[in-house]
Amino acid sequence: MIFDASTIDMLKTGILETLFMTFTSSLFSYLIGIPLGIILIVTDKDGIRPLPLIHKILGLIINLLRSVPFIILLIMVLPITKRIVGTTLGAKAVIPPLVFAAAPYVARVVESSFKEVDAGVIEAAKSMGASTFEIVWKVLLPEAKPSLLIGAALSITTILGYSAMSGFVGGGGLGDIAIKYGYYRYETEMMFVTVAILVIIVQIIQEAGMKLAKINDKRIN
Amino acid sequence: METAVPIIELVGLGKEFKTASGPIKALEDINLSIEQGEIFGIIGLSGAGKSTLVRCINYLEVPTSGKVLFEGRSLSAMTGRQQRMARQSMGMIFQQFNLLAQRNVIQNICFPLEIAGTAKKDAKKRAMELLELVGLQDRAKAYPAQLSGGQKQRVAIARALATNPKILLCDEATSALDPNTTKSILNLLKEINKDLGVTVVVITHEMSVIEAICDRVAIIDQSHIAEVGSVSRIFSEPKSKIGRQLILGDAAEQVVGFGNSKRVRISFDGRSSFEPVLANMILACKVPVNIIHAETRDIKGTAMGQMVIQLPEDEIDANRILNYLKTAKVPHEEVKDYDF
Numbered sequence: 410m411i412f413d414a415s416t417i418d419m420l421k422t423g424i425l426e427t428l429f430m431t432f433t434s435s436l437f438s439y440l441i442g443i444p445l446g447i448i449l450i451v452t453d454k455d456g457i458r459p460l461p462l463i464h465k466i467l468g469l470i471i472n473l474l475r476s477v478p479f480i481i482l483l484i485m486v487l488p489i490t491k492r493i494v495g496t497t498l499g500a501k502a503v504i505p506p507l508v509f510a511a512a513p514y515v516a517r518v519v520e521s522s523f524k525e526v527d528a529g530v531i532e533a534a535k536s537m538g539a540s541t542f543e544i545v546w547k548v549l550l551p552e553a554k555p556s557l558l559i560g561a562a563l564s565i566t567t568i569l570g571y572s573a574m575s576g577f578v579g580g581g582g583l584g585d586i587a588i589k590y591g592y593y594r595y596e597t598e599m600m601f602v603t604v605a606i607l608v609i610i611v612q613i614i615q616e617a618g619m620k621l622a623k624i625n626d627k628r629i630n
Numbered sequence: 631m632e633t634a635v636p637i638i639e640l641v642g643l644g645k646e647f648k649t650a651s652g653p654i655k656a657l658e659d660i661n662l663s664i665e666q667g668e669i670f671g672i673i674g675l676s677g678a679g680k681s682t683l684v685r686c687i688n689y690l691e692v693p694t695s696g697k698v699l700f701e702g703r704s705l706s707a708m709t710g711r712q713q714r715m716a717r718q719s720m721g722m723i724f725q726q727f728n729l730l731a732q733r734n735v736i737q738n739i740c741f742p743l744e745i746a747g748t749a750k751k752d753a754k755k756r757a758m759e760l761l762e763l764v765g766l767q768d769r770a771k772a773y774p775a776q777l778s779g780g781q782k783q784r785v786a787i788a789r790a791l792a793t794n795p796k797i798l799l800c801d802e803a804t805s806a807l808d809p810n811t812t813k814s815i816l817n818l819l820k821e822i823n824k825d826l827g828v829t830v831v832v833i834t835h836e837m838s839v840i841e842a843i844c845d846r847v848a849i850i851d852q853s854h855i856a857e858v859g860s861v862s863r864i865f866s867e868p869k870s871k872i873g874r875q876l877i878l879g880d881a882a883e884q885v886v887g888f889g890n891s892k893r894v895r896i897s898f899d900g901r902s903s904f905e906p907v908l909a910n911m912i913l914a915c916k917v918p919v920n921i922i923h924a925e926t927r928d929i930k931g932t933a934m935g936q937m938v939i940q941l942p943e944d945e946i947d948a949n950r951i952l953n954y955l956k957t958a959k960v961p962h963e964e965v966k967d968y969d970f
Contacts, residue, residue: 539714
């Protein structure tokens with residue numbers, strides 16, 4: 410195998426596609442996942458405003474979505490994908506299934522970050538007459554910030570992993586290249602190269618998340 | 631003070647928790663009134679229900695029966711919004727301080743002001759004033775993790791006072807602090823009560839805290855109020871079993887096993903502690919007594935004392951002493967083994 414200009418171009422495009430898929434899906438997953446996580450924590454039986462029925466139903470839906478293997482989900486939501494992005498091919502087409510798979514995951518990650526917030530601090534806010542909204546906005550979110558950032562690194566790298574499977578539906582990206590060359594053409598070197606690039610990207614995201622969390626945490630200084 | 635409406639009134643208050651093994655009564659038939667401007671103590675062993683009681687005062691726990699009146703208005707009759715407004719007039723501090731870990735000192739003190747909708751500039755000014763009051767001006771930009779326990783509690787006090795509350799609820803506020811820090815925090819609470827006229831409610835399991843700052847005290851035991859009264863009265867003559875246990879402490883147990891003759895507790899109030907009561911008694915009766923337990927405490931500037939003496943086996947001698955105590959008007963009562 411020769412690394413000529415066209416191969417390098419292909420890898421560059423792959424990297425960009427992967428990053429595009431990962432970050433766009435992460436953004437939408439968080440836009441959906443954070444509110445879901447907030448609803449989960451607020452309506453919990455020990456939460457700020459316990460609503461056991463809503464909590465149970467939402468928990469059930471999240472668990473259902475999380476139990477479907479991503480590769481199956483990818484195919485199951487094809488009609489929805491077509492309606493949202495107008496195509497079932499390419500990197501864009503992978504975003505809806507990625508969001509479907511990742512948003513419930515993100516909701517759980519966010520919920521567990523909120524669970525780490527000291528119940529005493531929430532009680533103190535209540536004793537000052539804070540409303541549920543004020544507790545969420547001024548206590549839960551800022552107090553959970555470092556943990557939310559660590560969770561984000563975890564979620565983004567997981568989404569990156571999911572995005573690699575998109576090769577099976579012609580989704581593009583590094584995963585697609587790895588499958589095409591490594592699986593269909595037995596060009597293992599190319600597969601190793603793409604995997605190495607994926608490893609580096611995961612490493613960078615993980616490190617950046619941890620560092621950001623540390624900078625933002627006022628508990629250790 | 632007697633004519634004014636009590637700042638807090640609890641009427642037939644009860645709280646039941648539902649647990650997997652059936653309902654548990656945390657509080658039952660609590661009747662208390664806390665007067666404007668006093669320092670009121672609530673003492674009890676752990677699990678007695680005192681933490682639940684203080685949370686009922688600001689409705690962090692909603693009582694299952696009875697009423698809470700704040701300045702004569704029932705909290706249960708208020709809407710959620712009105713309840714939150716009422717809470718802004720009640721500051722609260724906690725054993726674990728409960729400061730926002732991601733906010734610095736000044737931002738923590740500004741927090742209740744943000745909730746109350748105070749303009750940012752005014753809030754900051756008020757926060758600085760309070761920081762001066764609690765003696766931490768130089769730590770304005772520090773984060774809670776950089777403060778000692780005593781400093782954290784000072785910040786918590788400043789924060790609780792930010793909205794100019796009429797009452798300050800203290801839930802085991804000194805239980806996580808060492809003795810010296812406890813003393814300085816108690817002094818601060820006393821000052822706040824005296825200088826700002828804030829009514830203070832202190833929840834504790836330590837008699838020394840009650841002794842140090844409270845005007846009146848309620849002893850709570852097994853979900854009920856065992857007795858209520860002025861601190862000097864309760865210290866000199868605890869009526870309830872739990873009251874004696876809390877005040878006499880281990881000494882109560884030492885008495886047990888001393889033979890069968892009568893035991894008498896003598897209480898020294900302010901007047902009698904200056905007279906040599908016991909020496910006079912022994913001289914007058916010419917009868918020896920066995921001193922089993924004795925202590926004096928300084929309560930609000932007067933010496934308060936307790937002494938448990940064992941009378942001689944001889945009934946005539948014993949009666950002579952009892953008669954002497956009666957005629958000399960020394961407050962006393964017979965103590966029985968099982969009574970401890």
